[in-house]
Amino acid sequence: MISFARRRLDPFLPPFLRRLAQSIFRKYYNMGDCIFCKIVSGEINADIVYKDEHVTAFRDIHPVAPTHILIIPNRHIHSVGTLTEADETIAGKLLLTARKLAEQEGIAEKGFRVIANTGVDGGQTVFHLHVHLIGGQHMQHPMG
Numbered sequence: 001m002i003s004f005a006r007r008r009l010d011p012f013l014p015p016f017l018r019r020l021a022q023s024i025f026r027k028y029y030n031m032g033d034c035i036f037c038k039i040v041s042g043e044i045n046a047d048i049v050y051k052d053e054h055v056t057a058f059r060d061i062h063p064v065a066p067t068h069i070l071i072i073p074n075r076h077i078h079s080v081g082t083l084t085e086a087d088e089t090i091a092g093k094l095l096l097t098a099r100k101l102a103e104q105e106g107i108a109e110k111g112f113r114v115i116a117n118t119g120v121d122g123g124q125t126v127f128h129l130h131v132h133l134i135g136g137q138h139m140q141h142p143m144g
């Protein structure tokens with residue numbers, strides 16, 4: 001709803017008002033263009049391995065290991081950097097889903113890596129919160 005109104009209004013807003021609207025609605029502003037929101041809604045195809053009312057998990061389009069799954073909240077959240085107390089349940093669900101999928105993928109016993117790149121310096125390129133579940137090979141160090 002907000003992103004629909006934004007698309008309609010943006011062309012008519014002078015730049016300072018557009019920036020003001022962005023700062024007020026920062027949390028929601030990019031939802032309409034968010035690739036992961038589109039995967040949740042089914043608008044964009046993905047190899048979905050798990051979905052419930054809270055989270056969706058799908059295989060990364062550029063896997064770096066035999067298992068490389070992204071686990072995301074169905075609701076648009078920008079990153080770990082914008083989580084609030086109200087997101088406590090969903091934050092827990094992301095990690096629990098990682099554990100369950102690690103078992104499902106047969107990598108739980110040997111070990112795996114869970115990563116949440118956060119912000120530009122953290123290497124985040126898609127600004128919809130996600131955790132990477134990576135495994136099926138011995139991980140390299142250092143991570144950076």
Ligand code: 5GP
Pocket residue numbers: 035044046047058059060061062063070116117123124125126127
């Ligand atoms: P980040 O760099 O933000 O931590 O991770 C984003 C991940 O999303 C990258 O590993 C990238 O390969 C993956 N990715 C980006 N676009 C798509 C897409 O359209 N589909 C899938 N399945 N993965 C994507």
Ligand code: ZN
Pocket residue numbers: 031034035036037038075076077127128
């Ligand atoms: Zn999104």
